[in-house]
Amino acid sequence: MSLVVQKYGGSSLADADSIKRVARRIVDTRKAGNQVCVVVSAMGDTTDDLLELADAVSPAPPSRELDMLLTAGERMSMALVSMAIANLGDSARSFTGSQAGVITDDVHGKARIIDVTPGRIEEALGDGHIVIVAGFQGVSQGSNEITTLGRGGSDTTAVALAAALKADVCEIYTDVDGIFTADPRIVPTARKIDRITNEEMQEMAASGAKVLMLRCVEYARRFGLPIHVRSSFSHREGTWVVDPSSAPESEGASVEDPIIAGVAHDRSEAKITVVGVADSPGKAAQIFQAIAAQQINIDMIVQNVSALATGQTDVSFTLPKTDGQRAVQVLQAAREHIGFESLQYDDQVGKLSLVGSGMRSHPGVSATLFQALADNGINIEMISTSEIRVSVVTRDDQLDDAVRAVHTAFGLDDADGGAVVYGGSGR
Amino acid sequence: MSLVVQKYGGSSLADADSIKRVARRIVDTRKAGNQVCVVVSAMGDTTDDLLELADAVSPAPPSRELDMLLTAGERMSMALVSMAIANLGDSARSFTGSQAGVITDDVHGKARIIDVTPGRIEEALGDGHIVIVAGFQGVSQGSNEITTLGRGGSDTTAVALAAALKADVCEIYTDVDGIFTADPRIVPTARKIDRITNEEMQEMAASGAKVLMLRCVEYARRFGLPIHVRSSFSHREGTWVVDPSSAPESEGASVEDPIIAGVAHDRSEAKITVVGVADSPGKAAQIFQAIAAQQINIDMIVQNVSALATGQTDVSFTLPKTDGQRAVQVLQAAREHIGFESLQYDDQVGKLSLVGSGMRSHPGVSATLFQALADNGINIEMISTSEIRVSVVTRDDQLDDAVRAVHTAFGLDDADGGAVVYGGSGR
Numbered sequence: 001m002s003l004v005v006q007k008y009g010g011s012s013l014a015d016a017d018s019i020k021r022v023a024r025r026i027v028d029t030r031k032a033g034n035q036v037c038v039v040v041s042a043m044g045d046t047t048d049d050l051l052e053l054a055d056a057v058s059p060a061p062p063s064r065e066l067d068m069l070l071t072a073g074e075r076m077s078m079a080l081v082s083m084a085i086a087n088l089g090d091s092a093r094s095f096t097g098s099q100a101g102v103i104t105d106d107v108h109g110k111a112r113i114i115d116v117t118p119g120r121i122e123e124a125l126g127d128g129h130i131v132i133v134a135g136f137q138g139v140s141q142g143s144n145e146i147t148t149l150g151r152g153g154s155d156t157t158a159v160a161l162a163a164a165l166k167a168d169v170c171e172i173y174t175d176v177d178g179i180f181t182a183d184p185r186i187v188p189t190a191r192k193i194d195r196i197t198n199e200e201m202q203e204m205a206a207s208g209a210k211v212l213m214l215r216c217v218e219y220a221r222r223f224g225l226p227i228h229v230r231s232s233f234s235h236r237e238g239t240w241v242v243d244p245s246s247a248p249e250s251e252g253a254s255v256e257d258p259i260i261a262g263v264a265h266d267r268s269e270a271k272i273t274v275v276g277v278a279d280s281p282g283k284a285a286q287i288f289q290a291i292a293a294q295q296i297n298i299d300m301i302v303q304n305v306s307a308l309a310t311g312q313t314d315v316s317f318t319l320p321k322t323d324g325q326r327a328v329q330v331l332q333a334a335r336e337h338i339g340f341e342s343l344q345y346d347d348q349v350g351k352l353s354l355v356g357s358g359m360r361s362h363p364g365v366s367a368t369l370f371q372a373l374a375d376n377g378i379n380i381e382m383i384s385t386s387e388i389r390v391s392v393v394t395r396d397d398q399l400d401d402a403v404r405a406v407h408t409a410f411g412l413d414d415a416d417g418g419a420v421v422y423g424g425s426g427r
Numbered sequence: 428m429s430l431v432v433q434k435y436g437g438s439s440l441a442d443a444d445s446i447k448r449v450a451r452r453i454v455d456t457r458k459a460g461n462q463v464c465v466v467v468s469a470m471g472d473t474t475d476d477l478l479e480l481a482d483a484v485s486p487a488p489p490s491r492e493l494d495m496l497l498t499a500g501e502r503m504s505m506a507l508v509s510m511a512i513a514n515l516g517d518s519a520r521s522f523t524g525s526q527a528g529v530i531t532d533d534v535h536g537k538a539r540i541i542d543v544t545p546g547r548i549e550e551a552l553g554d555g556h557i558v559i560v561a562g563f564q565g566v567s568q569g570s571n572e573i574t575t576l577g578r579g580g581s582d583t584t585a586v587a588l589a590a591a592l593k594a595d596v597c598e599i600y601t602d603v604d605g606i607f608t609a610d611p612r613i614v615p616t617a618r619k620i621d622r623i624t625n626e627e628m629q630e631m632a633a634s635g636a637k638v639l640m641l642r643c644v645e646y647a648r649r650f651g652l653p654i655h656v657r658s659s660f661s662h663r664e665g666t667w668v669v670d671p672s673s674a675p676e677s678e679g680a681s682v683e684d685p686i687i688a689g690v691a692h693d694r695s696e697a698k699i700t701v702v703g704v705a706d707s708p709g710k711a712a713q714i715f716q717a718i719a720a721q722q723i724n725i726d727m728i729v730q731n732v733s734a735l736a737t738g739q740t741d742v743s744f745t746l747p748k749t750d751g752q753r754a755v756q757v758l759q760a761a762r763e764h765i766g767f768e769s770l771q772y773d774d775q776v777g778k779l780s781l782v783g784s785g786m787r788s789h790p791g792v793s794a795t796l797f798q799a800l801a802d803n804g805i806n807i808e809m810i811s812t813s814e815i816r817v818s819v820v821t822r823d824d825q826l827d828d829a830v831r832a833v834h835t836a837f838g839l840d841d842a843d844g845g846a847v848v849y850g851g852s853g854r
Contacts, residue, residue, distance in 0.1 A: 057507050062510065065521055072503045080496060083485040083496075087487075
């Protein structure tokens with residue numbers, strides 16, 4: 001008997017009918033001879049509705065109380081899914097994050113999972129029940145406070161529980177058919193990826209691919225846990241995210257693996273350029289220490305070649321738009337200390353990333369990428385590379401064209417036309 | 428420094444503005460130099476909305492999961508009230524029933540409180556926080572399952588917490604000004620009662636007075652805890668429900684105490700008459716054993732004088748309308764065994780109860796009551812009495828007239844006209 005952990009997101013639990021459909025699928029998985037542990041998000045717009053209520057009583061609610069409020073969302077959906085399963089004649093028991101043994105640190109709103117002690121889950125599974133767990137939430141070590149895990153938290157809950165339960169697979173159900181070679185809304189000929197390594201998936205997620213959150217992929221990679229991303233609206237196979245070293249079939253298949261897994265894009269970042277910094281040791285450290293002191297994460301950094309005549313240089317970096325204004329204020333305040341001419345803030349940029357473990361052994365990838373962009377008249381503003389990724393920053397309004405051009409240049413377009421692939425995944 | 432426990436019902440927490448108003452009142456109580464522990468119900472229609480969702484996924488949801496679902500309601504309101512208090516610059520911490528140490532038996536949907544271990548509450552109060560507790564919910568002893576307390580559960584939570592914390596008073600905030608001598612919607616001249624003994628209040632609640640639930644009054648009486656029932660929409664004094672033996676002012680005031688505290692009415696019951704039962708020992712026992720086996724509570728019982736010619740008698744009793752059809756089925760099934768001619772089921776009845784500890788020493792109360800009804804052409808179908816209560820069953824459509832007639836006959840009408848008293852209590 002296999003142990004399957006499934007996770008259903010809010011779009012799969014939008015209303016009573018959706019919940020009944022999900023319950024049917026869960027019961028079918030159980031009837032196929034599996035033990036089933038299910039992680040659920042809050043229904044549809046519940047979290048947004050709760051945030052709106054919070055905003056109506058307080059513009060800056062205490063994070064402890066916001067976590068108390070938001071955790072009501074998954075509590076409702078887990079109870080309703082359990083009821084729907086009971087209505088199909090099977091037996092389900094729901095557990096909050098705390099009851100499920102999801103132990104976190106005490107950072108309300110974006111807690112990290114420290115440990116999972118799923119004693120009650122194992123007992124309920126052993127007694128023959130289907131188990132439904134509230135995603136996105138846990139209880140803090142020591143202080144026993146209710147916490148939430150932040151964005152993508154339910155996926156992380158599912159992967160963490162699957163690892164703790166030594167599950168055979170973690171199935172992430174969503175409203176698309178799987179991971180695509182590019183966002184099908186931008187590239188209609190994008191293909192669903194059947195199999196991607198967790199290393200590649202990690203780069204895709206870090207580069208803006210939205211289907212799986214980075215934390216969840218990191219967690220699964222650490223525990224060597226296979227993830228199956230698939231649609232809750234069809235029964236088609238989705239995308240398997242696997243550990244290349246542990247998956248036996250990858251040994252033989254590696255030769256055939258495509259060079260490129262996919263093209264990710266990201267519009268969530270802004271670019272700051274610090275103009276006229278003295279080209280002397282320690283200046284970059286001063287800039288980024290000031291930013292880091294505000295807990296702001298930096299993505300790409302580029303320093304231009306020094307203009308020798310002036311002894312000055314420009315330093316550019318990207319960061320989340322949501323932190324942009326704060327970073328500008330911090331740098332303005334430190335202007336005397338650091339010594340620079342001016343700041344340029346630009347939130348009209350986009351980032352394209354090409355990801356593929358095959359590029360390790362194919363040196364021409366960057367050249368092909370740059371040529372494809374040049375052929376389409378797209379200017380590159382910043383470049384950054386890792387061993388299995390090349391990222392470029394372009395104008396925001398050229399990003400879609402850039403993604404399509406690169407997708408075509410690397411032979412990723414679906415010969416049959418993408419509409420068929422993506423047609424069934426809409427809601 | 429006094430310790431005040433306050434309870435706010437759903438009608439006082441209908442929306443964000445109501446929550447802010449309640450937060451203001453809580454902060455004012457704290458600023459007046461009190462420690463404050465607040466019990467909240469779910470906002471406005473939340474519980475009904477959740478029940479509707481449950482019904483949409485399952486016609487008969489498991490009670491464990493229903494409790495999981497419903498407890499989300501108070502979780503939301505307690506977090507929102509805490510946020511609103513923080514927004515006023517004070518510090519509040521919310522706790523679920525489980526965190527507050529409300530230990531119950533394991534009867535989902537109508538659990539009884541076994542114990543209260545408010546360690547976390549005391550710690551938070553000691554640290555200077557205002558404490559907000561989710562009403563209506565607890566955690567079962569031994570199995571650690573989330574339970575709900577059933578109707579009036581938040582009042583019971585408040586009284587139980589107040590008793591465990593040794594609070595000076597338990598304030599129950601509602602949408603009316605207090606307890607009235609009769610329901611002001613039926614008797615416009617009803618007066619607000621300033622002070623009522625917990626013994627009288629217990630009879631009033633048992634007789635259909637809706638402002639306080641019976642269980643909560645019983646609990647407060649057991650612990651000698653004073654309750655102050657008042658409006659969350661005004662600052663007027665409400666009704667004090669007190670222990671006559673422990674309240675020093677009652678010693679002198681008892682002589683002046685009115686004979687009658689008030690007139691309660693109840694439309695929630697139905698009447699069953701078992702016609703043509705053999706007038707022999709053990710028949711009543713057979714009837715009520717059959718009913719009791721179904722966990723159905725009986726209220727009044729009347730057995731007519733035997734018609735000597737036939738050796739048969741009729742037995743009538745009242746019971747909650749919601750249990751009526753089930754009781755009829757049980758009796759029909761036992762007809763052979765018990766031996767009776769027919770059953771009459773009547774849900775067009777109403778019950779009027781006159782309550783007052785003063786009637787112990789005033790023998791003419793029943794006679795005055797019956798005369799008042801007779802003068803208004805109202806037929807009495809059943810009579811039942813306790814030491815401090817007289818109850819009669821009438822036709823449903825004569826009940827309002829009966830309540831008004833009795834209210835007047837015992838001099839309870841407000842000389843100034845009740846509109847002023849009750850006028851400010853609407854929402």
